Amino acid sequence: MKNKTLKYYLSLPYRMEIIPDTDEGGYTVWFPELPGCLTCGDTLEEALSNADDAKKLWISVAIEEGIKIEEPATDANSSEYSGQFKLRIPKTLHHSLALHAKREGISMNQYCLYLLAQGDMHNLSSL
DSSP states (O other): TTOOOOOHHHTSOOEEOOOEOTTTTOOEEOOTTTTOEEEESSSSHHHHHHHHHHHHHHHHHHHHHTOOOOOOOOOGGGGGSSSSSOOOOOOHHHHHHHHHHHHSSHHHHHHHHHHHHHHHHHHHHOO
């Protein structure tokens, strides 16, 4: 851990979970591999921005205090995944996604990531 810097840890692909507050609005974001690292925001964009700050602060304090920082679990074949893929969708769906993203004040990419993460979490909870 002594040779690993803040920059090193921030470059790692920590899993982020986004949870909408259906009662009062807003979003909570947390990083399961970083215990207690969570934040929230009134909009998805604000929550994601706050999440970057929270992760940076959590890791900085852990380094200063000598707390062990878990690295994200990686699959043996993870080098084959770039984090990008192309997806062809109907024009009407593209339009709808763009409108929803604009309404949230975020990019369509961020909005789609949020939707994919939400669907993935619902699938995991049913296992």
